[in-house]
Amino acid sequence: MIAQKVLFLVLDGISDRPCEALDGKTPLAAARTPVLDRIAAGGVCGIMDTISPGIRPGSDTSHLALLGYPPQDYYTGRGPLEAEGTGIHMTAGMIGFRCNFATVDENGAVTDRRAGRISGTEPLAEAIRDGVDLSSLGLEFRFNSGVGHRAALALVGEGLGDKVSSNDPKKEGVRPPEIRACTDDPADAKTARACNEFVRQSAEILYHHPLNIQRMKEGLAPANYLLIRGAGKMGEFPQFSERYGLSGSVIAAATLIVGIGKVVGLEHIPVPGATGSVNSDVAAKVRAALAELGRKDFVLMNIKGADEAGHDGNATQKRDFIEVIDAALEPLLDLDETLIVVCADHSTPCPVRDHSADPVPVVIRGPGVRVDRVRRFDEVSCAEGGLHRIRGSDLMPIVMDLINKSHKYGA
Amino acid sequence: MIAQKVLFLVLDGISDRPCEALDGKTPLAAARTPVLDRIAAGGVCGIMDTISPGIRPGSDTSHLALLGYPPQDYYTGRGPLEAEGTGIHMTAGMIGFRCNFATVDENGAVTDRRAGRISGTEPLAEAIRDGVDLSSLGLEFRFNSGVGHRAALALVGEGLGDKVSSNDPKKEGVRPPEIRACTDDPADAKTARACNEFVRQSAEILYHHPLNIQRMKEGLAPANYLLIRGAGKMGEFPQFSERYGLSGSVIAAATLIVGIGKVVGLEHIPVPGATGSVNSDVAAKVRAALAELGRKDFVLMNIKGADEAGHDGNATQKRDFIEVIDAALEPLLDLDETLIVVCADHSTPCPVRDHSADPVPVVIRGPGVRVDRVRRFDEVSCAEGGLHRIRGSDLMPIVMDLINKSHKYGA
Numbered sequence: 001m002i003a004q005k006v007l008f009l010v011l012d013g014i015s016d017r018p019c020e021a022l023d024g025k026t027p028l029a030a031a032r033t034p035v036l037d038r039i040a041a042g043g044v045c046g047i048m049d050t051i052s053p054g055i056r057p058g059s060d061t062s063h064l065a066l067l068g069y070p071p072q073d074y075y076t077g078r079g080p081l082e083a084e085g086t087g088i089h090m091t092a093g094m095i096g097f098r099c100n101f102a103t104v105d106e107n108g109a110v111t112d113r114r115a116g117r118i119s120g121t122e123p124l125a126e127a128i129r130d131g132v133d134l135s136s137l138g139l140e141f142r143f144n145s146g147v148g149h150r151a152a153l154a155l156v157g158e159g160l161g162d163k164v165s166s167n168d169p170k171k172e173g174v175r176p177p178e179i180r181a182c183t184d185d186p187a188d189a190k191t192a193r194a195c196n197e198f199v200r201q202s203a204e205i206l207y208h209h210p211l212n213i214q215r216m217k218e219g220l221a222p223a224n225y226l227l228i229r230g231a232g233k234m235g236e237f238p239q240f241s242e243r244y245g246l247s248g249s250v251i252a253a254a255t256l257i258v259g260i261g262k263v264v265g266l267e268h269i270p271v272p273g274a275t276g277s278v279n280s281d282v283a284a285k286v287r288a289a290l291a292e293l294g295r296k297d298f299v300l301m302n303i304k305g306a307d308e309a310g311h312d313g314n315a316t317q318k319r320d321f322i323e324v325i326d327a328a329l330e331p332l333l334d335l336d337e338t339l340i341v342v343c344a345d346h347s348t349p350c351p352v353r354d355h356s357a358d359p360v361p362v363v364i365r366g367p368g369v370r371v372d373r374v375r376r377f378d379e380v381s382c383a384e385g386g387l388h389r390i391r392g393s394d395l396m397p398i399v400m401d402l403i404n405k406s407h408k409y410g411a
Numbered sequence: 412m413i414a415q416k417v418l419f420l421v422l423d424g425i426s427d428r429p430c431e432a433l434d435g436k437t438p439l440a441a442a443r444t445p446v447l448d449r450i451a452a453g454g455v456c457g458i459m460d461t462i463s464p465g466i467r468p469g470s471d472t473s474h475l476a477l478l479g480y481p482p483q484d485y486y487t488g489r490g491p492l493e494a495e496g497t498g499i500h501m502t503a504g505m506i507g508f509r510c511n512f513a514t515v516d517e518n519g520a521v522t523d524r525r526a527g528r529i530s531g532t533e534p535l536a537e538a539i540r541d542g543v544d545l546s547s548l549g550l551e552f553r554f555n556s557g558v559g560h561r562a563a564l565a566l567v568g569e570g571l572g573d574k575v576s577s578n579d580p581k582k583e584g585v586r587p588p589e590i591r592a593c594t595d596d597p598a599d600a601k602t603a604r605a606c607n608e609f610v611r612q613s614a615e616i617l618y619h620h621p622l623n624i625q626r627m628k629e630g631l632a633p634a635n636y637l638l639i640r641g642a643g644k645m646g647e648f649p650q651f652s653e654r655y656g657l658s659g660s661v662i663a664a665a666t667l668i669v670g671i672g673k674v675v676g677l678e679h680i681p682v683p684g685a686t687g688s689v690n691s692d693v694a695a696k697v698r699a700a701l702a703e704l705g706r707k708d709f710v711l712m713n714i715k716g717a718d719e720a721g722h723d724g725n726a727t728q729k730r731d732f733i734e735v736i737d738a739a740l741e742p743l744l745d746l747d748e749t750l751i752v753v754c755a756d757h758s759t760p761c762p763v764r765d766h767s768a769d770p771v772p773v774v775i776r777g778p779g780v781r782v783d784r785v786r787r788f789d790e791v792s793c794a795e796g797g798l799h800r801i802r803g804s805d806l807m808p809i810v811m812d813l814i815n816k817s818h819k820y821g822a
Contacts, residue, residue: 002762368428368762370790386791388800390464397465401768408766409462410469410482411489
């Protein structure tokens with residue numbers, strides 16, 4: 001039998017280093033994971049450098065690599081991908097940015113870079129869309145609210161560059177600096193000018209907005225300023241369906257992953273209860289993935305919470321959430337005719353509290369796979385598997401070959 | 412002790428995926444292979460991507476890679492290699508083609524693309540060589556018969572391109588199309604003109620040939636037309652003896668493999684009874700290889716039958732032929748001073764009925780090898796070996812180093 005469908009499950013940042021809090025085990029090795037272990041036992045395992053050995057990946061560069069879009073060719077910064085993830089349709093040449101709603105005081109100094117971790121900012125975004133006008137610069141813009149204090153901006157027009165600085169002072173008590181061009185290129189100067197004008201006009205609108213007036217009455221930090229960063233120029237992405245001949249969906253809570261999926265042409269399937277955190281409704285995501293497999297060839301599902309626990313350096317929380325994930329994955333064991341890939345995009349070791357280049361475990365299970373002797377899904381066990389050590393860029397070619405859709409090179 | 416001789420045994424397409432007919436085993440795992448197992452037990456094993464992970468190789472591109480001629484640099488299509496394999500001496504710039512003797516009816520429609528699977532076509536080839544004249548186009552040609560209904564053509568002259576279409580309609584009941592240039596390059600137009608003229612003149616000769624008149628009397632399909640395909644421009648191949656300082660021979664039934672061996676300068680040793688099929692006299696090939704090792708440094712031996720069984724999807728036949736191969740290899744166990752490499756050029760899984768990118772098993776046995784713990788020559792066992800996962804392009808450098816003929820890089 002040849003599998004016709006592919007479930008590509010990325011357990012974001014799940015792999016780790018030995019943790020003191022877990023008697024020298026990694027959270028993945030310390031967790032009780034009967035489902036992942038059964039997937040490992042029924043598949044071929046290995047370890048994977050999503051970029052290459054020793055290269056510490058972002059979630060964006062690693063997901064691009066895993067999907068077969070070499071980041072050295074396709075990655076142009078996080079801004080355009082985040083913007084796409086918030087629902088802005090990015091087209092080639094647009095300049096994308098990540099934004100924070102922030103709080104400044106009467107002197108213009110930043111008092112809270114996240115505006116009291118505000119949420120529900122859509123009325124603010126709507127007011128900005130209605131009120132800001134960049135036509136004097138010959139430009140249009142798109143602006144969408146995101147999760148919590150986050151938002152995204154895109155500039156639309158001719159002759160825009162993406163080499164500009166941020167106005168995020170990265171600390172509180174100081175005024176946000178002007179955004180400056182980082183080169184002598186007039187295109188970068190034009191973008192910097194547009195950014196400063198956008199920030200100025202939006203601040204005026206935010207200052208008077210009823211939602212902020214109400215927040216101040218309640219003693220909450222008003223979202224009266226925008227900090228913008230992560231400028232990048234949107235490129236051309238060959239669409240997944242053309243590249244692989246597969247229809248596909250993306251299920252992810254993280255805006256960045258949604259954006260990556262969408263720019264390559266995967267349909268985003270929102271899942272209520274999916275938060276991208278350790279309180280996420282993983283079972284709901286799994287149900288959504290199974291439903292998608294009924295109508296699509298390829299489903300990318302990203303589960304983010306373990307990465308967050310790694311960033312927090314919380315090894316026991318990470319271990320516990322891995323057990324939550326494992327329990328939620330049980331329905332996957334019935335997918336006998338689907339090729340299932342389980343891996344991480346990078347390690348997020350608790351002792352590091354950030355991504356590391358430690359290779360990630362990977363298992364491929366399904367029809368045609370040469371099952372090896374690995375019986376446990378963890379960093380050390382998978383290193384003994386039949387895939388050996390591969391790279392992120394190897395994964396899609398291997399998957400395409402296992403579903404008999406690879407092209408023959410030669411005769 | 413340092414080995415002085417190398418036997419490079421390519422078991423064409425021997426590796427596979429789990430097969431239902433063999434209770435989920437691969438033919439290689441299901442076969443009783445005491446000789447290959449002893450070679451594995453006495454050597455260092457691994458798995459190998461002959462091109463790279465997930466890339467599905469042809470036999471031509473994979474053999475070029477295994478011999479250390481990167482196909483991305485040296486592969487120019489199958490035609491020139493097949494032509495060399497039939498005995499045409501190809502030199503740089505010649506355009507090579509594969510040909511079929513075929514049958515057309517009185518309306519010019521193809522009624523049999525293989526002329527009733529004719530064999531013994533050398534008289535027809537001789538008549539074509541004597542009768543066709545391309546001098547009006549300023550060109551010469553070479554034409555040789557091959558195995559069965561097969562033949563090869565080479566065009567010789569200045570300013571010839573290889574981007575031309577085939578006249579093989581790929582189905583019966585229709586007239587062969589004209590051969591056309593695929594670009595606006597006058598060189599391709601010249602080749603297309605020459606091909607059409609060659610087909611026209613050869614058809615006239617074949618129509619009147621006594622052998623065909625006799626076949627029609629006997630109710631057999633006459634070989635009255637040539638279908639040509641696989642155009643490629645012969646390149647420059649650094650000779651094996653210069654590249655490695657090794658004299659060498661090639662033992663293979665498949666014209667393509669013979670051609671690859673010959674273009675890199677290996678001497679072709681024909682073996683009576685070697686058919687390239689599951690009825691091949693493998694023992695005779697092994698005797699020939701042993702004899703060649705007496706006078707040469709390097710012997711490439713290709714055994715093709717398992718690939719054929721894989722293309723036919725016949726897992727039990729493949730398993731049984733692997734046992735035939737294994738029995739025939741017993742004399743190799745006495746080669747204590749020779750470095751023996753056993754591998755495949757690609758997998759040909761019975762469930763796929765074509766080549767796949769699944770890595771192939773590989774073992775290297777002989778003086779200097781670090782023997783690992785693998786005791787069985789099959790896909791999963793070899794994956795646990797000391798070579799880990801290598802690429803086809805790694806093999807000749809490893810071999811050259813084991814026979815102490817590698818160059819030091821640095822000081």
